[in-house]
Amino acid sequence: MAPLIADLCQHKEGNLYVPALDCWLDADTPRPKGFVSHAHTDHYAAHQVIICTPETAQLLTLVKPYGEALPPCRPLRLGREVAHGDARVRLLPSGHILGAAMLHLEHGGSSLLYAGDVRPSGSATAPPAAPLPADHLVVEDTFGALDEAFVDSREGAARVVEFCQSTRQEGATPVLVTMSGCGKAQEMVIALAAAGLTTALQSKIWHFTRLYARLGVPVPLGARLGQETVPDADVVLVTCAYLEHNDLGARLHRPKYALVSGWAATANARHYDAAIPWSDHASRAELLSFIEAVQPRLVWTFAGEGKLARELQAAGIGARHLA
Numbered sequence: 001m002a003p004l005i006a007d008l009c010q011h012k013e014g015n016l017y018v019p020a021l022d023c024w025l026d027a028d029t030p031r032p033k034g035f036v037s038h039a040h041t042d043h044y045a046a047h048q049v050i051i052c053t054p055e056t057a058q059l060l061t062l063v064k065p066y067g068e069a070l071p072p073c074r075p076l077r078l079g080r081e082v083a084h085g086d087a088r089v090r091l092l093p094s095g096h097i098l099g100a101a102m103l104h105l106e107h108g109g110s111s112l113l114y115a116g117d118v119r120p121s122g123s124a125t126a127p128p129a130a131p132l133p134a135d136h137l138v139v140e141d142t143f144g145a146l147d148e149a150f151v152d153s154r155e156g157a158a159r160v161v162e163f164c165q166s167t168r169q170e171g172a173t174p175v176l177v178t179m180s181g182c183g184k185a186q187e188m189v190i191a192l193a194a195a196g197l198t199t200a201l202q203s204k205i206w207h208f209t210r211l212y213a214r215l216g217v218p219v220p221l222g223a224r225l226g227q228e229t230v231p232d233a234d235v236v237l238v239t240c241a242y243l244e245h246n247d248l249g250a251r252l253h254r255p256k257y258a259l260v261s262g263w264a265a266t267a268n269a270r271h272y273d274a275a276i277p278w279s280d281h282a283s284r285a286e287l288l289s290f291i292e293a294v295q296p297r298l299v300w301t302f303a304g305e306g307k308l309a310r311e312l313q314a315a316g317i318g319a320r321h322l323a
């Protein structure tokens, strides 16, 4: 018997399932119906039907594996409440990336907020999270204690610009490295453009940036990095995966690399010239304020090793980790 979260949500087969909607939440394997909270690869699976925001539906065209068809998406706009049987559902902004949503469910006199990847303060490309009160709150604990070191978007952008300007003053080429082609990459392009710096973007980042602009985000489209050439630009932006599989350094004049990610707070960052812990996830302080605003009777955490749940319990807040 799968453990129940107040009959609203079940944790089974390593994923979360909402019986009242017959829908899985960010499941990592294909299901008949799945809510995809946002367009990051680790939240996508080829479900038979996908529930997501209209923006996420567009971005998923670049997330799905090349050559595969995107399953039918049923777009649900942020803030719009819909009834499903005797349940009521609403998607709310999570502040994580463009189109990212939390799912708020009311059913049988109880309520649940599934936060997914949340960044309460939002960013230049995503509105702040809307912490609607709920009896039960489900949050990820992806980063453990690392999130204590996260800087907010304003400081992250300032440190990125400072790294690029000082690197260029040395006569070297700044290379910014992110985990994903979608999200912080576009936030960095906006921050760099505001400082008068032009960008050369890895093809994948370039495609996401073009789609962001088409979806109404005021982001300038940088030049596109070729297979063997590098366009004339002040700063180069690539993902970790690109850096691992391409000899980018051979094409650049004195490259200096900065890892810009929540993972910049780990030992992996020692391979880089600089590490900037600007994440599109909440810092620990932000997450605690967010939990306070939701006022849940019980917080359920998943991913990670349960550190957040133990901390909440120690602070007198009801919390359990879904292992």
Ligand SMILES: [Zn+2]
Residues within 6 Å of the ligand: 038, 040, 096, 117
């Ligand atoms: Zn994400």
